Amino acid sequence: MxxxxxxxxxxxxxxxGFLTAGRLAAIERVLAQRTRFLTVVLEELCHAPNASAILRSCECLGIQDVHVISERNRFRLVRGASSGAAKWLTLRHYSAAGADNTAVCLTALREVGYRIVATSLQPGAVPVQELPMDRPVALCVGNEENGISDKLYGMAEARVFLPMCGFTQSFNVSVATALCLHSLTERLQQSDISWHLSNAARDELRFEWICKSLRHRRLLVERFLAEQKGSGLGICNCPGGNCKCQGLTPE
Structure with a gap:
């Protein structure tokens, strides 16, 4: 909204005024633990259960932003399975026809300071526990069958893997992502790094989450704006006295 x-x-x-004290306290508690220091890039995931599980892990671990590259495979979620997680996240999609969506996504992240980190079993990868945390990290996860693309591999500044104790070579993609993120968030929270959201980001998400906590939020906002217009109190400060709040100006 x-x-x-x-x-x-x-x-x-x-x-x-329409939310319980418990819900408002929960919003503040979650905001205090949210981060954009870590973000996740999903490249061409095929299976909805994996995508849903990864979003759930991100939300549970306090990671706010997920970048979805879906040039060839439509990004799908299991209906109902991730609705409680995805609605609290910021999903950014890269699927423009004719564009190099992987390059667009990674370039944008690099320009704002992220280290592009690919999950890989190729030589040269380091255990995820040894990844430097001196700057923001964009953890990139590839397709279930083929892994990350050559483009992503070439643009990555670091490559990480999860050490295995058994005969099996790797975890399922959603499990591997959750384990990597748990390791990174645990190290982050124990560090002196300034990983919390800015005050401006908290304010923006707080408003978004308050709205998402109310089923009839649009009707409530319309009623509020109508009341203010009728009372002449001038609570709405849109320029010229004409409310420009998208789609909410009462007739």
Whole structure:
């Protein structure tokens, strides 16, 4: 739900009145543990159960952003299985026809400071526990059958693997991703790195999550704006007195 920044605080305060103290406390608790220092890139995953499981792991471990490259394979989730996780995450999709979506995604991440890290069993990969954490990490996971693409492999600045104790060569992709992320988040939380969300990011997500916690949020916001317009209190501060909150201006 898009609300003009000048209106957001007033709308947020109104919506909070429809949530329990427990829900509001849970939102603050989760915000305090969310991070964008780690992010995940999913390249051409085929199977919905794996995608759903990975999103669930990201949400449980406090990772906010997931980047989805789906040029050849449509990104699908198991209906219901990940709805409780995906709705709290920020999913960024790269699937433009005719574009080099892997390059677009990784270049954008690199430009804002992420180290591109590929999961790989190829020579030169290091145990995930030894990956330097001196800058933000974008952990890249590839297709269930073929792994990461040659393009991604070539653009990666580091490659990691999970050491195995048995005869089997590797874990299922969703299990491997969860184990890698658990290792990285545990190290991150025990470090002196500034990994928490900025105040601005917290404010943005807080409003988004408050809205998502209410089934009839759109009707509530419409009612609030109508009440303010009728009362003449001027709570909405959109320029010129005309509310530009997307799709919510009362008739």
């Amino acid at each position: 898009d609300i003009e920044p000048s209106c957001r605080k007033a709308v947020e305060a109104y919506l909070c």
